[in-house]
Amino acid sequence: MDKNVLLEYPNAETGDHVTEKYLSFLSNEYKSDLNKMLFATSLCSDDVNVSTDFRRVLKRPFTMGGLGGVPFSGFTGMVAFAHHIPDDGDAFIFYGPHIGITEAGELGRMRRQGQSHETNSCGALMLALARLRDQTESPFATEDPMFDYQQMRLEEMLKPYREEILDADNPIKKTTDVMYDLIHKKIHKLAGMAKSEFSCERLFVLGGVIINTAPEIPDYVDVRNFEVFTIANMQEEKPVSILKTEAFKNL
């Protein structure tokens, strides 16, 4: 186990472990047929986000995420996802931001595959944080926003939390936590908005912060939420977090 990771995220588990744990939970506890499950992600575009390997088992991921892990595919994307679920199947969305950690334990940086130097991770979130600090914006804001649309939206989403982030003990960690909450709320809102479009009965959602380590060390995930929605009840009642269920504790 990586001490630096656990120092910052005591509940984090390796990506492999998270993959196995939740797939077996879906399959054994919820009797979900993984061959009929449609998988979607709302993760950052960054090539580093292969820490979990749900794709090994769950084919054809629907990609909702853009920079920072924000579900930029929006309502249209959620509806399309809802329409693509196999007959008698279930839906599963994995979402969250990512954060690098160096061998020295510094957050927001990492050494990537094939490189000897360190770079930012999440690069988009670290750029947003730098601009929050300096109160600057993308040079495309006044030119053609389409050239940097996602980054600009990401920065707008974080602006209301500027003080909270800059006053935090670790603004890098805080930016990532704030982004997790924003993604979490958006996924729930979008799923609720697309409720009538789901032909399946259940939607599973798994959210967390992905922690990117050096290539020799496995990546980690700090799981923050795991829920099952019964589609028919989605707007009427709050889904129960199954993280707290007895079955989950006994895994």
Ligand SMILES: [Zn+2]
């Ligand atoms: Zn990123």
